Amino acid sequence: MSTPVRAFVVNTLEAMNLDTSGVADDTPLGDGGLELESLTTAELVMQVEEEYGVKFSDDDVEGMQGMTVGAFVAEVEGRMAQATAEAGPA
Numbered sequence: 001m002s003t004p005v006r007a008f009v010v011n012t013l014e015a016m017n018l019d020t021s022g023v024a025d026d027t028p029l030g031d032g033g034l035e036l037e038s039l040t041t042a043e044l045v046m047q048v049e050e051e052y053g054v055k056f057s058d059d060d061v062e063g064m065q066g067m068t069v070g071a072f073v074a075e076v077e078g079r080m081a082q083a084t085a086e087a088g089p090a
Helices: 004-015 038-052 058-066 069-087
Strands: none
Touching: 004 038, 004 069, 038 058, 038 069
C-alpha cells in the first residue's frame, strides 16, 4: 500500500529517528516490528491527528501497539473517510 497517509506515517517515524528501512504494511508497530513504546506511539498518533484532523481516544492508542503499519494506515484513512461523510457535501 502506497498512499499519502502511509508516506506521512513513515516520514514521521523517520523524523523520530526510527529505522524505517525495512518497513512493510505487515510490520508490527510494537513487539516484533518497530518496537514502538507507548509514548512513541502516542507521539505518532498526535502527529497524525494534527495532519489529518482525525481523533483517537487513549484506549485507541493503547490498542495500536498490536497493529501493523498497514492496519494503522487503514484505520487513519477510515477515520478520515468517516469524518468526510459526517461533514456532508461541501
